[in-house]
Amino acid sequence: MTQPVDIVFSPVPPGGRVPYWRLVLRSCSQLCFQTNELTGLCFLAAVLVASPIAAAYMLIAAIIAPGGRMLLGERGPVLATGLPGLNPCLIAVSLPAFFQTGWTNLGMWGVLLACVAIAVVLVRILVAVLPFPILALPFLIIFWVLHALVPHIDVLQPIAFGATEPAAFHPLTAVIFSLGQAVFSPTILSGMLFIAGMFLSDRRHALIALLGGVIGTFVSYYRDVDPASVNLGLYGFNGVLTAVSVFVICGGRLRLAVLGALLATIMMPAIADLGLQTQSAPFVFTTWLVLALGWIEDKWFGVEETSEQPPPRIPEQNI
Numbered sequence: 036m037t038q039p040v041d042i043v044f045s046p047v048p049p050g051g052r053v054p055y056w057r058l059v060l061r062s063c064s065q066l067c068f069q070t071n072e073l074t075g076l077c078f079l080a081a082v083l084v085a086s087p088i089a090a091a092y093m094l095i096a097a098i099i100a101p102g103g104r105m106l107l108g109e110r111g112p113v114l115a116t117g118l119p120g121l122n123p124c125l126i127a128v129s130l131p132a133f134f135q136t137g138w139t140n141l142g143m144w145g146v147l148l149a150c151v152a153i154a155v156v157l158v159r160i161l162v163a164v165l166p167f168p169i170l171a172l173p174f175l176i177i178f179w180v181l182h183a184l185v186p187h188i189d190v191l192q193p194i195a196f197g198a199t200e201p202a203a204f205h206p207l208t209a210v211i212f213s214l215g216q217a218v219f220s221p222t223i224l225s226g227m228l229f230i231a232g233m234f235l236s237d238r239r240h241a242l243i244a245l246l247g248g249v250i251g252t253f254v255s256y257y258r259d260v261d262p263a264s265v266n267l268g269l270y271g272f273n274g275v276l277t278a279v280s281v282f283v284i285c286g287g288r289l290r291l292a293v294l295g296a297l298l299a300t301i302m303m304p305a306i307a308d309l310g311l312q313t314q315s316a317p318f319v320f321t322t323w324l325v326l327a328l329g330w331i332e333d334k335w336f337g338v339e340e341t342s343e344q345p346p347p348r349i350p351e352q353n354i
Contacts, residue, residue, distance in 0.1 A: 039073055040071050059097045059098050060072040060076060060079075060117075061120070062096075062100050062124055063078050063097050066124055067232075068240075068279055069236040070118075073232065073235045074233065074235055074236040076232070077235065078228075081224075081226075081228035081229045082225070084220070084224045085215065085224075086131050088136055092130055092136075092147055093124050096123040096147070097127075099148075100119050100120040100124070100155055101119060103119075103156075119158060122154045122173040123154040125171055125174040125315070129219055130146065133194055134194060135192035146181075146190060146191070157177070167323060168322070170319045175315065202262050204262040209256075209265050210249055210268075212271070213252055213270075213274065214272075214275060215268060216267075216268035216269065216271070217229060217244075217276055221268050240279055243278045244279050246292070247274040247276070247278025247279065247296040248268075250293065250300065251270055251273060251274025251300045254301065255300055270300060271300075273302075273303060274296035277292075277321045278293070278295055280295070280318060281294075285325060295325050298317075299318050299320075302317040
């Protein structure tokens with residue numbers, strides 16, 4: 036069946052060169068592990084309706100990331116997926132979400148360019164030295180360093196978030212906000228644009244993202260998390276990202292995606308207790324944990340089949 040993206044844009048032949056502007060859109064789509072220009076447009080729109088300056092930051096990161104990887108020698112199929120844009124785009128959209136920014140704030144524009152450049156180089160280094168998917172680890176490292184530098188760099192002015200007022204639990208709103216929070220854009224319209232982008236890329240991934248948001252929302256609520264925070268999607272978005280990443284990386288297994296969403300939600304308070312900004316850390320650590328469990332299962336608990344000892348025959352009366 037012809038994909039929507041192939042109707043709107045000319046299909047790229049296997050091994051063909053992807054135009055640079057399409058690499059930019061694919062970089063945006065990788066915020067939830069998709070390779071789809073229409074999805075990238077939807078994600079960019081989701082960020083735009085929540086924060087125009089965040090959309091500008093994201094677009095700049097998406098423009099720089101492919102070129103940066105080319106300068107570092109990347110010419111393979113990974114570049115065509117847009118994956119090199121994941122961490123640069125993540126750090127770009129996170130800056131306006133957590134720090135004071137403005138169109139005339141030249142200092143923060145400089146921070147953006149520096150962070151994007153560091154992300155491009157850091158991704159290259161970590162991919163070379165780590166034997167497992169790095170996911171959003173470069174983004175986390177950069178964000179944690181920025182947070183540590185706040186007392187020492189005047190241009191970094193954190194946004195002061197007021198205490199949430201007591202509120203009733205609104206499950207539908209919370210799930211939609213969780214989808215928007217996956218791109219640091221907590222609005223109803225952002226959440227709808229996010230899930231629309233996922234559907235345009237892969238319906239299964241869209242359903243998995245929605246399921247991850249539902250799991251993260253309800254698990255956090257029934258663990259006595261503040262309903263106001265749950266309503267804002269602050270606890271559901273790691274379920275969204277983890278469910279999709281585990282489903283994509285671990286062979287499209289629904290049960291593992293559900294397990295990942297559960298573990299990521301449960302892990303959030305533990306990471307906060309370490310004094311770290313949680314951000315997307317639960318999704319990264321949980322995906323690694325599921326991969327490690329799969330490796331242990333294959334290495335130590337796999338069933339060895341030999342020609343000398345065939346599997347037992349099922350009695351005919353049990354068939």
